[in-house]
Amino acid sequence: MSTSTDTAVVTAAEQTSRAREILGVSRLTNQALTRWLHGLPGVDQVGCEARAAGLGTRSIKTTAKAWAIDTAISMIDLTTLEGADTDGKVRGLVTKALSPDPSDPSTPHPAAVCVYGDKVAVAKQALGTSEVKVAAVATAFPSGRASMPVKLADTQDAVSAGADEIDMVIDRGAFLSGDYLTVFDQIAAVKEVCGPARLKVIMETGELVTYDNVRRASWLSMLAGGDFIKTSTGKVSPAATLPVTLIMLEAVRDWLELTGEQIGVKPAGGIRTSKDAITFLVAVNEVAGEQWLTNTYFRFGASSLLNDLLLQRQRMATGAYSGADYIADDSPSLY
């Protein structure tokens, strides 16, 4: 299989057939999926959190810090997902993505802007010919509590409006009740509707609660055709923690070994500071490996992170902190 970034159009039937091959079964049943997922090695909570804390003690300075800040900026999915979103808000966000720091044109762009499906067209038009992508949340985000036809229509709507990437949510209720086949089928069906758009599968790890569940959901999402596995909607706390991301990084690393296919990881929600972002990059580097240190395979779902990175970037260039009022803010609080 290829690690090319051109996303192949895969039908749900093809996805199922590939899954049968990977599992070595003639029919993809819930029982077969359960056996496979429950056969994965468990995660020891204490050990996993200790490892994450250990990665957090890495001290990233000078040239390494400058590199990490620019890399982190280039990995951001600049996000606005509010009921109060307007065309104006989305245009503001796009402007920020196109020109993160007008005082320094060498500043990299975020990877994408991430919006609700009905704002895709506005974002697309405002981005013009820029290489910044448009990601749309779909499938009755954030709860995912809707019928399949609704979820597929939601996805189709965003794809038709020009979304380059779709961020879907899994049915956590089905997952927690052990109905893995439903989760698989839904992901595979959404993937088919995505066509060439890259599919990010949001597992909402805050609702899965245990690290064993995070590992199983990661493998299930990859098996069903996700191009990215993503922690959270940002609407549930805890969102993107380092231990959860660590487990997902182990999963994509092991998946590459098993299938030859490289899957991306996107922690989203709660990553606000440069220090946090750099710690995540250390984890990417030391757990998944260097080939994940690109926005093709690693993203941050964030809104306020960008400005903190810009502040740090300016400080590294000038030697002094400017302050929040010297960085343009296109996503201030409404309240």
Next chain:
Amino acid sequence: MPTFDYAPAPESRAILDIKPSYGLFINGEFVDGHGASFKTVSPSTEEVLAEVSEADEQDVDAAVAAARTAYGRVWSRMSGADRGKYLFRIARILQERSREFAVLESLDNGKPIKESRDIDVPLAAAHFFYHAGWADKLDHASLGDDPRPYGVVGQVIPWNFPLLMMAWKIAPALATGNTVVLKPAETTPLTALLFAEVCQQAELPPGVVNIITGAGSTGQTLVEHEGVDKVAFTGSTGVGKAIARAIAGTRKKATLELGGKAANIVFDDAPIDQAVEGIVNGIFFNQGHVCCAGSRLLVQESVADEVEEKLKRRLGHLRVGDPLDKNTDIGAINSAEQLARITEMTEIGEAEGAQRWSPACELPSTGYWFAPTVFTGVSQTHRIAQEEIFGPVLSVLTFRTPGEAVAKANNTPYGLSAGIWTEKGSRILWMADQLKAGVVWANTFNKLDPTSPFGGFKESGYGREGGRHGLEAYVKTGAN
């Protein structure tokens, strides 16, 4: 292709004020020793850090006499609550000066700053805090009738955790009302000498803690000294046996914490990624200079390949180098002598037919260095499976059933620690019951805590340190 090269992030040495030479700390003051002085070097650079006095018989006499006087006149008469106040004060000063201690420890010992900063120094302070709390509660610690101190305790400690081993020794001795003469290892005397300053700063009565430096002969003189009532030693099994022989037939009691060849046992239902971390922590923590190190990996055959592969990939991310760099995972080997021992044992391992592997890593050109090393295809008969190497060298053996794992784990003259990795709780309990080791860790390794007793079976020594059990070693009870 992206490259995330961590730039150097060295901890500053500016906080230190290392004197060109140090005397002995006797009766609350630094005095010159009568033996020849010796140099202590930084093992990562071979830079001479300071000249240190060697205590001869006359000096040991003076130190023991000071301890005896302090015991009789001050310390044994003081209430437990008041002794506790001094211990609390020492603990707080250790915390306040933690950076200084961490930098000095890494410099003199060679261990990475992240370990001295996050483990050695905080744990040393924790031991003083913990024992401070016991000082006025000894009558209620179920130690026996009327617990009383022995008097003067002679303590000899190793070079692998200089400050921490010192805290393990001094804190319970003082809490129980004993006074101390302690000899740090000759290659790592500096944090003990800095601790002497802490004793002054805490206004500890003179003579309660005496620190004398020197090599093996100084330690022997101390241990054999007439005025010493109790001996506590951490170090090699060879020296431990010599001490046991020397004090046989005398009134002296001893606590000996000696070598180990711990089995870290990984079952096929283990949390593999965390087990790999535990294996790494087990043998590469502190360059493997750990008596309880998990130097034998026993892995179930059905997952042996997977574990080995993941372990090797993980080792590729270990950073070997400058101990003061905050990103260093593995520092320098403590001495040329120890490096020679490790080198010799690994050559023996190769000659015995085990497969040797190390990750690609560039070692500094000066100082004492040894790359993390894994031997696979090791048999129980190989010397690298039997003898303590005390370095960053892991021997990998396999097993098929729990019974076989137990038999192999116990088939060693040592019995200090063991690790079990499985998601099955009942198996953990069964294994812990079967293993002849003083400490058994389940799904973790090298977890040390002042509340938990530590000590060995068989040739790993006798007596316990830490916890309520550790107090027992420093008191006599009833009619004794």
